[in-house]
Amino acid sequence: AQSVTQLDSQVPVFEEAPVELRCNYSSSVSVYxxxxxxxxxxxxxxxxxxxSGSTLVKGINGFEAEFNKSQTSFHLRKPSVHISDTAEYFCAVTSSGxxxxxxxxxxxxxxxxx
Amino acid sequence: SQTIHQWPATLVQPVGSPLSLECTVEGTSNPNLYWYRQAAGRGLQLLFYSVGIGQISSEVPQNLSASRPQDRQFILSSKKLLLSDSGFYLCAWSDKNYGYTFGSGTRLTVV
Structure with missing residues (x-):
């Protein structure tokens, strides 16, 4: 069985500040x-x-995330946020195979x- | 490119009335299709998923049912709505890269 924990229900931040949204997962097999x-x-x-591949993943809107297998984490980061980034963010995991x-x-x- | 259409965007229905929400996908064949419900603006609850025509798996026993009459059509139904059926309903499809594409959602209010 797999599970996902987003440690923060709400993250307030000022515009142009950096942000990190935390995500931890658990799974007995390899994950996506x-x-x-x-x-x-x-x-x-x-x-x-x-x-698979590089553990640093870049996405849209200037976001990136780093896969850390030893810490079973996949935290989302952005170096400078905008007002338009105000939204709900969901982390998700699937198990390979x-x-x-x-x-x-x-x-x-x-x-x-x- | 692939697109997903979901309608209606909003719906207000009385308790005990029937429900039919429709979702269609374009630009792909034999997609995996899903219905989710999101209550109170948080969390996603998987309701049904389908890997092919006529193949429906239910994740949560409830007042709802789903059908897949065509390869790219997924319908969520109820014979008699309950107040607890209110929520934001999302249709999604997935591809081989294990990413989901979501529809724009239907806000259902049962009164």
Whole structure:
């Protein structure tokens, strides 16, 4: 079985400041990891994904995430946030060789203040 | 390119009325299709998924059902809605790279 923990339910930050949204997972097999963003009253949009290869993954909108196998983490980072980054962010994991159905974290609300 | 359409965007229905939400995918064949519900603006609950026409797997026993009458069509239904069925419903499809593409969602309010 796999699980995902997003440690922060809400992260307030000022505009142009750096941000890190934390995600830890547990799985007994190799994993694929994803970050999604959800703007109010919209569906989820894929930000980035880690399948294999380089542990540093770059995504859209200036976001990046680093896969750390020893710490079972996949934290999302952005060096300088904008007001428009205010949204809900979801981390998700699937197990390689599994059913392709991801397990989602409960989400982190990023609130960017001017 | 692949696109996913989900409608309606919002829906207000009385308790006890039927429900039908439709989702269609374009630009791909034999996709895996999914219905999720998101309650109170947080968390995603997988309701149903389908790996092919007529093949439906239910993750949570409830007042809802799903059908896949065509390869790229996925329908979420209920015969009699309950207040607890209110929420934000999301359709999604996945490809071989294990990424999801979500529809824009349907906000259902049962009154």
């Amino acid at each position: 990891l994803f970050w999604y963003v959800q703007y109010p009253n919209q569906g989820l949009q894929l930000l980035l994904k880690y399948l 599994g059913s392709y159905i991801p397990t989602f974290g409960r989400g982190t609300s990023l609130i960017v203040h001017p």
